[in-house]
Amino acid sequence: MFYDQAFTLCYYSELLWQKSIVEGNGGNLSLKLDNNLFMTTPTLHSKNGLNEKDLVIVDSLGNQLYGDNRVTSELFAHLAIYKNNPDVGGVIHSHPPYTCSYAFSTSIPSVPLSAESVIWMEDLILAPYNMPGSQEFFDQIESLSRGRYVLALQNHGLIAWGKDLKEAFWRTEVVEAHCKISHIMESRGATPRHFTYKQMTQLSDLRNRFLKE
Numbered sequence: 001m002f003y004d005q006a007f008t009l010c011y012y013s014e015l016l017w018q019k020s021i022v023e024g025n026g027g028n029l030s031l032k033l034d035n036n037l038f039m040t041t042p043t044l045h046s047k048n049g050l051n052e053k054d055l056v057i058v059d060s061l062g063n064q065l066y067g068d069n070r071v072t073s074e075l076f077a078h079l080a081i082y083k084n085n086p087d088v089g090g091v092i093h094s095h096p097p098y099t100c101s102y103a104f105s106t107s108i109p110s111v112p113l114s115a116e117s118v119i120w121m122e123d124l125i126l127a128p129y130n131m132p133g134s135q136e137f138f139d140q141i142e143s144l145s146r147g148r149y150v151l152a153l154q155n156h157g158l159i160a161w162g163k164d165l166k167e168a169f170w171r172t173e174v175v176e177a178h179c180k181i182s183h184i185m186e187s188r189g190a191t192p193r194h195f196t197y198k199q200m201t202q203l204s205d206l207r208n209r210f211l212k213e
C-alpha cells in the first residue's frame with residue numbers, strides 16, 4: 001500500500017540526514033496521499049535508515065490510521081499548511097545549521113541574491129518564536145503559510161513545502177545555501193550586489209513559469 005510514496009518519504013528523510021540538515025531525532029516530513037490522507041515520519045526516530053514500516057498515516061485531523069510508531073506532535077503544523085494550501089503535496093521541517101544560525105537570532109537574510117533564491121526561496125521571513133507543538137504555533141503556521149512556501153522559525157528551524165516533497169526539499173536546500181553564503185559574505189565584510197528591478201522582474205517571471213509546470 002502506497003509503496004512509491006513510502007519510498008519517496010524515506011528517500012528524502014535519508015537525504016536530509018546525510019546532508020546534516022537534521023540531527024538526532026529532529027525534523028519531520030510528510031506527503032499528501034489524498035485530500036484526507038497524509039503519510040509522515042514518526043516521532044523520536046532519526047531520519048537515517050527509516051523504512052516503510054516506520055511510517056505513519058493520518059487523516060486531515062491528525063488521527064492515526066496506520067503505523068505502530070507514534071506520530072509527531074509537529075504534524076499539526078504540516079496539516080495547517082495542507083489545509084491552507086490545497087496544491088501542496090509535501091512538507092519538510094528541518095534544522096539546517098546556517099539557517100538556524102540566523103533563526104536563533106533576531107533576523108534572517110531575506111533578500112534573494114541568486115536566480116535559485118528568487119525562484120525557490122520566495123519572501124523568506126522569520127516567524128517570531130512560539131512553543132513548538134502549541135496551538136499558538138500551529139495557528140501561526142496556518143496564517144503565515146498563506147501565499148508563501150518557506151518559513152524560518154525563530155529559535156527552532158525551518159519549514160518548507162511545495163507541490164511535492166522534491167520541491168519542499170529544494171526549497172530547504174536553497175534557503176540553507178543562501179544562509180551559508182550570506183554568512184560567508186558577512187564574515188568577509190562583502191557588500192551584497194542586489195538585482196535591479198528589471199532583473200528581479202525577469203527572474204520572477206521565470207519563477208512563475210516554473211511553478212506553473
Ligand SMILES: [Zn+2]
Binds near residue numbers: 074093132156157
Ligand atoms: Zn521542530
